[in-house]
Amino acid sequence: xxxxxxxxxxxxxxxxxxxxxxxxxxxxxxxxxxxxxxxxxxxxxxxxxxxxxxxxxxxxxxxxxxxxxxxxxxxxxxxxxxxxxxxxxxxxxxxxxxxxxxxxxxxxxxxxxxxxxxxxxxxxxxxxxxxxxxxxxxxxxxxxxxxxxxxxxxxxxxxxxxxxxxxxxxxxxxxxxxxxxxxxxxxxxxxxxxxxxxxxxxxxxxxxxxxxxxxxxxxxxxxxxxxxxxxxxxxxxxxxxxxxxxxxxxxxxxxxxxxxxxxxxxxxxxxxxxxxxxxxxxxxxxxxxxxxxxxxxxxxxxxxxxxxxxxxxxxxxxxxxxxxxxxxxxxxxxxxxxxxxxxxxxxxxxxxxxxxxxxxxxxxxxxxxxxxxxxxxxxxxxxxxxxxxxxxxxxxxxxxxxxxxxxxxxx
Amino acid sequence: xxxxxxxxxxxxxxxxxxxxxxxxxxxxxxxxxxxxxxxxxxxxxxxxxxxxxxxxxxxxxxxxxxxxxxxxxxxxxxxxxxxxxxxxxxxxxxxxxxxxxxxxxxxxxxxxxxxxxxxxxxxxxxxxxxxxxxxxxxxxxxxxxxxxxxxxxxxxxxxxxxxxxxxxxxxxxxxxxxxxxxxxxxxxxxxxxxxxxxxxxxxxxxxxxxxxxxxxxxxxxxxxxxxxxxxxxxxxxxxxxxxxxxxxxxxxxxxxxxxxxxxxxxxxxxxxxxxxxxxxxxxxxxxxxxxxxxxxxxxxxxxxxxxxxxxxxxxxxxxxxxxxxxxxxxxxxxxxxxxxxxxxxxxxxxxxxxxxxxxxxxxxxxxxxxxxxxxxxxxxxxxxxxxxxxxxxxxxxxxxxxxxxxxxxxx
Numbered sequence: 001x002x003x004x005x006x007x008x009x010x011x012x013x014x015x016x017x018x019x020x021x022x023x024x025x026x027x028x029x030x031x032x033x034x035x036x037x038x039x040x041x042x043x044x045x046x047x048x049x050x051x052x053x054x055x056x057x058x059x060x061x062x063x064x065x066x067x068x069x070x071x072x073x074x075x076x077x078x079x080x081x082x083x084x085x086x087x088x089x090x091x092x093x094x095x096x097x098x099x100x101x102x103x104x105x106x107x108x109x110x111x112x113x114x115x116x117x118x119x120x121x122x123x124x125x126x127x128x129x130x131x132x133x134x135x136x137x138x139x140x141x142x143x144x145x146x147x148x149x150x151x152x153x154x155x156x157x158x159x160x161x162x163x164x165x166x167x168x169x170x171x172x173x174x175x176x177x178x179x180x181x182x183x184x185x186x187x188x189x190x191x192x193x194x195x196x197x198x199x200x201x202x203x204x205x206x207x208x209x210x211x212x213x214x215x216x217x218x219x220x221x222x223x224x225x226x227x228x229x230x231x232x233x234x235x236x237x238x239x240x241x242x243x244x245x246x247x248x249x250x251x252x253x254x255x256x257x258x259x260x261x262x263x264x265x266x267x268x269x270x271x272x273x274x275x276x277x278x279x280x281x282x283x284x285x286x287x288x289x290x291x292x293x294x295x296x297x298x299x300x301x302x303x304x305x306x307x308x309x310x311x312x313x314x315x316x317x318x319x320x321x322x323x324x325x326x327x328x329x330x331x332x333x334x335x336x337x338x339x340x341x342x343x344x345x346x347x348x349x350x351x352x353x354x355x356x357x358x359x360x361x362x363x364x365x366x367x368x369x370x371x372x373x374x375x376x377x378x379x380x381x382x383x384x385x386x387x388x389x390x391x392x393x394x395x396x397x398x399x400x401x402x403x404x405x406x407x408x409x410x411x
Numbered sequence: 412x413x414x415x416x417x418x419x420x421x422x423x424x425x426x427x428x429x430x431x432x433x434x435x436x437x438x439x440x441x442x443x444x445x446x447x448x449x450x451x452x453x454x455x456x457x458x459x460x461x462x463x464x465x466x467x468x469x470x471x472x473x474x475x476x477x478x479x480x481x482x483x484x485x486x487x488x489x490x491x492x493x494x495x496x497x498x499x500x501x502x503x504x505x506x507x508x509x510x511x512x513x514x515x516x517x518x519x520x521x522x523x524x525x526x527x528x529x530x531x532x533x534x535x536x537x538x539x540x541x542x543x544x545x546x547x548x549x550x551x552x553x554x555x556x557x558x559x560x561x562x563x564x565x566x567x568x569x570x571x572x573x574x575x576x577x578x579x580x581x582x583x584x585x586x587x588x589x590x591x592x593x594x595x596x597x598x599x600x601x602x603x604x605x606x607x608x609x610x611x612x613x614x615x616x617x618x619x620x621x622x623x624x625x626x627x628x629x630x631x632x633x634x635x636x637x638x639x640x641x642x643x644x645x646x647x648x649x650x651x652x653x654x655x656x657x658x659x660x661x662x663x664x665x666x667x668x669x670x671x672x673x674x675x676x677x678x679x680x681x682x683x684x685x686x687x688x689x690x691x692x693x694x695x696x697x698x699x700x701x702x703x704x705x706x707x708x709x710x711x712x713x714x715x716x717x718x719x720x721x722x723x724x725x726x727x728x729x730x731x732x733x734x735x736x737x738x739x740x741x742x743x744x745x746x747x748x749x750x751x752x753x754x755x756x757x758x759x760x761x762x763x764x765x766x767x768x769x770x771x772x773x774x775x776x777x778x779x780x781x782x783x784x785x786x787x788x789x790x791x792x793x794x795x796x797x798x799x800x801x802x803x804x805x806x807x808x809x810x811x812x813x814x815x816x817x818x819x820x821x822x
Binding site: 033047070073122 | 415416417418420441444446447451452453454457458476479480484508516518525529533534535544549551555565566768
C-alpha cells in the first residue's frame with residue numbers, strides 16, 4: 001500500500017484522557033481511533049493487525065477440530081434466566097436495551113447460555129459428540145471504568161469456543177488439546193516467551209481453570225510464576241494448599257503483574273443442567289452434556305504486544321502480526337522506489353511505501369512509530385552505494401545491501 | 412468436512428413463527444438458528460456461505476481502492492446530534508442503551524456521522540483525497556416488525572463504504588466505478604441476471620441515488636424494469652418526469668417486486684458540513700469534503716439467493732457461494748468414500764462427506780435440502796458400474812462417471 005493513500009496520519013499526542021500506553025501508541029501511529037473510553041475503531045493499519053491475529057487463532061482452532069459459527073449480540077432475557085445471570089445484581093456489566101414493544105434485550109457479554117440453549121435444537125445422541133463450535137465475534141461489557149486501552153473494551157472481539165462432550169474423560173482430552181493450541185497462538189503472535197499457563201479458580205465443576213497470563217506492567221492481574229515448570233498461579237488461588245497441590249514451593253515463585261490473554265474453563269454440566277441440554281447415552285438414557293469454554297481476546301493480545309514490544313520511538317511489531325512486513329521509504333528516488341515496490345509486491349511481500357512528499361526526518365520518525373519490522377530506504381545516496389539501506393526496527397544499525405540481498409531477506 | 416462432525420441436523424419443519432421462505436429453508440437445512448425475530452445465529456454451514464459472500468465483496472471493494480477498517484457499534488450521542496439523527500422521532504429504529512453513569516449510547520444503524528466526525532482527526536489537505544474506507548460490520552436496527560427472515564435483520568452485517576472526494580467531479584468518477592464493482596459482486600454471487608441498477612430518490616444533494624434491486628416476490632420494494640437498458644425505476648420516484656428524464660417510456664417498463672441488495676448514495680456535503688469535516692483546498696481555503704456512501708447487506712444477498720435458487724426439495728446454491736462444492740454420499744462403501752474424500756481434499760475441492768450411519772433416502776433428502784452444487788454417490792453398485800454416481804443439484808438426471816472424470820469436473 002502507498003502511504004499517501006492511507007487517510008490516517010501520525011500524531012504527536014494521544015488524547016489527554018487516554019492513560020494506557022498501548023492505546024496512546026496505537027492512536028498516535030494511526031492504528032485505532034478512540035470513540036469513547038473502552039470503544040475503539042480499528043483504522044486500516046489496526047484492522048490489518050487484528051485480522052492477522054484473528055487468522056492465527058482461527059487456524060489453531062480449526063486444527064483441533066473447531067467449527068466456526070457466529071451467534072448474535074442481541075440476547076433474549078429468557079435465555080439467561082435459568083442460570084440467574086440476567087439479573088444485574090448477579091452480572092454487573094450488562095448493556096441492556098429493548099424492542100419497540102418493550103421486550104427487554106441484552107447485549108451478549110459471553111455466550112454460554114445462548115449456545116447451551118441453541119444445542120437443545122440439535123443434540124440428541126452420544127453419537128454426535130464431541131463437537132467444538134467457536135466464533136470470533138463482538139462482545140459488549142458495561143465496564144464501570146475502562147482505562148486499559150484496547151486491552152479492556154466495552155465493545156471488543158472475543159474468540160469463544162465451546163466444547164460439548166459425553167463425559168469428563170472426553171472433555172479432559174479436548175481440554176488438554178486446547179492448552180497446546182493456545183500455546184501455539186501466543187507463540188505465533190510473538191508473546192509466547194512472556195506467557196504462562198496459570199492456575200486459577202475453577203468454579204463449582206473443576207479444581208482449577210487455566211488462564212494464559214502475559215507478563216506486563218499493564219496487566220490487571222497478579223500471578224506467581226515458576227519459571228522452571230513454565231507455569232504460574234493466579235493471586236486469587238495463591239494459598240499454601242494450592243502451592244503444595246501443584247508440587248511447588250513458595251521460594252520458587254516470582255510475583256509479577258500480568259494480562260490475561262486467554263482462558264480455558266471446565267463448565268461441567270452447570271449450563272446444560274440449567275438449559276436441559278441433554279443427549280441419549282449408550283444405555284438409551286438422557287444425560288446432561290459436559291461443556292467447556294475457551295476464550296481469547298484478539299485486541300487484548302494486540303494491546304499486550306504493544307505494551308511489550310515498544311520503545312520511546314514507537315511500536316515494534318512481531319513479524320507474524322505486523323500490518324506490513326516492509327516499510328519502504330523513498331527520498332528523492334520515486335522512480336526506483338516504484339520499481340522496487342512493484343518487485344516486492346510481485347514476490348508476495350507486504351509492503352507499505354512511504355511515497356509522501358514529506359521531510360526525511362518525518363518519514364523516519366513515522367516509521368519508528370508505526371513499527372513495521374523491516375525498514376528500507378532508497379535514495380540517490382543508497383543507490384550510489386550499491387542498493388538500499390536496510391534496518392530492522394528492533395536493531396540500532398542500518399547497512400547498505402543490494403536489491404537481490406533484500407529480496408532474499410524479506411521474501 | 413465429515414457430516415458426522417457437524418452438530419447441526421436437518422429439520423422437517425421450521426419454527427411456526429417463521430414466515431419467510433429464505434429463513435424456513437435455512438433453518439431446516441441447518442444454516443441458521445433463529446434467536447428471535449430478526450436475529451439469526453449463523454451455524455457452521457451458514458457462516459461458510461456468509462464468509463464467501465463477504466470475501467467476494469471485500470475483493471471487489473479492494474479492487475477499486477477501498478481500505479478495510481472497523482468502527483464501533485456503540486455510539487456517542489454527541490456524534491449524532493449535529494445531523495439531528497439522535498432524535499428517536501427522526502430515526503425510529505435506534506437501539507439505545509447506557510453506561511453505568513447514565514450516559515446515553517446508541518447502537519449504530521449506519522456510520523455516516525461516525526466516519527464524518529472521525530475524519531476531522533485525519534483530513535487536512537486536498538493532497539490526501541480521495542480515499543475510500545469501508546467495513547463489513549454489525550449494524551443494529553430496531554425494526555418494529557421483522558418478517559423477512561435473514562433479509563431484514565434487527566442485527567445484521569453490512570458492508571458500508573464511504574468515499575471522500577475534493578469535488579463533485581472526483582466524487583462522480585468513483586461513484587461510477589462502484590456501480591461496476593457492485594455489478595461484479597452480484598454477478599459473482601449468482602444473482603446478476605435478476606439484479607437491476609435502479610434509480611431511486613437522491614436526497615438533497617443529488618437527483619438520484621442508485622439501488623441494486625433483485626427481482627423476487629420476497630422483496631419489499633416495487634420497481635419498474637426496462638430490460639433493454641438493464642435499468643429500473645423505484646416506485647417511489649416513478650413519475651412521468653423521471654421516466655422522461657431517463658429517456659424511457661411507460662410502455663417499456665415492467666412492474667416487479669424486488670429486494671434491495673445494495674445501494675450507492677451521493678451525500679454531497681451534508682455530513683461534512685454538520686461535522687466540519689473540511690480540508691484545505693489548492694487555494695489554501697477550507698472546504699467541506701464531498702462524501703458518498705455505498706452499502707451491501709451480505710445476509711440479504713444470501714437470503715435473496717435462497718429465495719431465487721430453491722425448489723420444493725430445498726436450496727440450490729450458486730457455485731461461488733456454496734458452503735461446499737461437492738456433497739459426497741457414501742452407501743456401504745466407507746473405505747472407498749474415505750479415499751475419494753482424501754483425494755478431493757488434496758485437489759483443493761471443498762467437500763462435505765455424508766459419512767453418517769443413516770438411510771440412503773435420508774441422505775438424499777438432506778442433500779437436496781442443503782443444496783450443494785455437485786452430488787456424488789459412492790456405493791457397491793456405482794463401483795461395479797465403473798465409478799460414482801454424479802448429479803448436479805439443478806439437474807434432474809444422475810449418471811455414472813469415473814473418478815478421473817469427476818476430478819476433472821470439480822477440480
